């Protein structure tokens with residue numbers, strides 16, 4: 001559905017040239033839900049703007065929904081939906097008018113635009129708001145209207161640029177459950193950018209981590225976390241002496257990246273905490289040691305970013 005090779009975009013700025021996107025290779029298959037994750041200024045929006053034909057690449061190639069973004073931008077636009085960071089809805093128009101107008105703009109016949117608008121309003125929980133001015137909608141309703149606008153022409157591929165920024169947690173969750181439903185129903189491929197680590201983790205099937213304009217990691221959230229950091233297992237022993245004995249016991253029991261003790265705690269890094277736990281616990285028990293608590297911490301996507309770049313995504317996101 002998307003294929004970019006050596007995609008580059010530079011901007012002329014006061015202090016010289018900014019390389020917003022550097023030789024970016026990205027492949028997205030039909031039906032995937034992919035999140036582009038990266039700190040401020042990583043090049044996510046610039047990438048999205050090239051893929052949606054709003055911005056010409058400086059060099060390299062990009063094909064979207066079977067069309068080249070430079071040679072056939074109209075073809076791309078017909079096949080995609082784009083929900084940008086600002087609100088797509090104009091001022092003073094009724095919700096239904098906005099949607100039908102958008103459909104007409106994409107060449108739908110009036111009746112078709114109307115029925116599609118009604119269908120999307122039902123799907124996105126906007127029923128009964130036909131005659132409400134779009135500018136009077138709540139933040140969550142506005143964002144759902146934006147998504148409806150992006151889907152009115154039944155695109156194969158939907159781009160969402162930070163769809164949930166500015167929404168409260170309830171509205172965010174609500175927006176995602178609607179998007180998940182729409183995906184199930186229409187099989188739309190979705191590419192989104194987000195600042196929210198937990199959101200990329202829970203919503204996306206695949207996360208592409210971008211830093212300084214290039215892809216630095218790509219995989220399912222679990223793959224990324226598993227590959228880079230491993231899980232942290234923390235055993236709390238009854239005494240420092242027990243902790244040292246437990247550390248010695250677990251070392252031979254399972255494959256570990258590291259084992260150390262801090263006071264009464266034994267901290268160990270293993271590939272999969274859940275898989276290692278039975279062996280770890282029986283090794284400790286065999287020595288007659290008692291544990292107070294056992295915890296398995298799965299690494300977060302922030303740990304992944306930290307391991308790859310030495311920086312925290314939270315700090316970088318600002």
Ligand SMILES: Nc1ncnc2c1ncn2[C@@H]1O[C@H](COP(=O)(O)OP(=O)(O)OP(=O)(O)O)[C@@H](O)[C@H]1O
Nearest residue numbers: 011012013018020039040041042043044045046047
């Ligand atoms: N029109 C422009 N002129 C000059 N520099 C630009 C322009 N647009 C983007 N940039 C620069 O390109 C880099 C990438 O910006 P981009 O907006 O793509 O990042 P981003 O990952 O989307 O960040 P954010 O998460 O803050 O939206 C930044 O250094 C930015 O300042």
